[in-house]
Amino acid sequence: NAGVTQTPKFQVLKTGQSMTLQCAQDMNHEYMSWYRQDPGMGLRLIHYSVGAGITDQGEVPNGYNVSRSTTEDFPLRLLSAAPSQTSVYFCASTPSGTDTQYFGPGTRLTVL
Amino acid sequence: DQQVKQNSPSLSVQEGRISILNCDYTNSMFDYFLWYKKYPAEGPTFLISISSIKDKNEDGRFTVFLNKSAKHLSLHIVPSQPGDSAVYFCAAGFSGSARQLTFGSGTQLTVLP
Numbered sequence: 001n002a003g004v005t006q007t008p009k010f011q012v013l014k015t016g017q018s019m020t021l022q023c024a025q026d027m028n029h030e031y032m033s034w035y036r037q038d039p040g041m042g043l044r045l046i047h048y049s050v051g052a053g054i055t056d057q058g059e060v061p062n063g064y065n066v067s068r069s070t071t072e073d074f075p076l077r078l079l080s081a082a083p084s085q086t087s088v089y090f091c092a093s094t095p096s097g098t099d100t101q102y103f104g105p106g107t108r109l110t111v112l
Numbered sequence: 113d114q115q116v117k118q119n120s121p122s123l124s125v126q127e128g129r130i131s132i133l134n135c136d137y138t139n140s141m142f143d144y145f146l147w148y149k150k151y152p153a154e155g156p157t158f159l160i161s162i163s164s165i166k167d168k169n170e171d172g173r174f175t176v177f178l179n180k181s182a183k184h185l186s187l188h189i190v191p192s193q194p195g196d197s198a199v200y201f202c203a204a205g206f207s208g209s210a211r212q213l214t215f216g217s218g219t220q221l222t223v224l225p
Contacts, residue, residue, distance in 0.1 A: 004155070024138050042201060042215035043156070065194030090155050099207055
C-alpha cells in the first residue's frame with residue numbers, strides 16, 4: 001500500500017489563481033479530511049468526507065471546495081488563491097471503526 | 113478559542129532521561145485523545161491514543177496519562193532517544209467521529225545526545 005499520497009509537494013501561486021491539491025489513498029478508508037497547518041496554530045480542519053458523495057465543512061472552510069466522487073480520491077480546490085492561504089496542507093484518511101487518522105506527506109503552498 | 117492547548121512550544125531533554133509533554137483541553141465532551149509525532153517535511157504519524165474511560169495507556173516507551181477532572185493529558189517518553197526529536201501534537205475528539213479532531217499547536221521536543 002502507498003498509504004495517503006498528496007501532489008504536488010510544493011506549489012507557488014499568484015493571488016487570484018486557482019488550483020487543485022490532490023489526495024489519494026489506497027487503503028479503502030471511508031473517512032478523509034483536509035487540514036492546514038500554520039505556525040503556532042497546529043492543524044485546523046478545512047473539510048472532511050465520511051464517504052463517497054458526502055462532504056462537510058470543518059473549522060476553516062472558506063475559500064476551499066472539495067468533492068468525493070470515489071473512495072480513493074479527495075481533491076481540495078482553491079477557487080481564487082489569497083496570501084492568507086499560504087500554508088502547509090495535509091490530507092488524512094481514517095478506516096471505519098477507528099478514530100486514528102493517517103496523514104499524507106503534505107503540500108507546501110505559497111500564495112504571492 | 114483554542115479548545116486544545118499545548119503551552120510549551122519547545123522542550124529539551126537529555127538522552128536516556130524522561131520527556132514529559134503536556135496538553136490541556138477545555139471541552140469536557142471530548143472523550144478520545146491522541147498524540148501524533150511529526151518530523152520536518154513529513155505528515156504527522158499516529159503515536160498513541162487514550163479513551164476517556166481510561167487514565168493511562170502504555171505502548172513501549174510511550175505512556176499517555178489522562179486526568180479528566182483537570183482536563184489534562186500528558187505523554188511520557190522513557191527513555192528518550194535522539195530519534196524522538198520531533199514536533200508532538202496532541203489531539204482531542206469524540207469517539208466515533210474521527211473527522212472532528214481538534215489539534216493543539218505542538219511541542220518541539222529535542223533530545224540531546
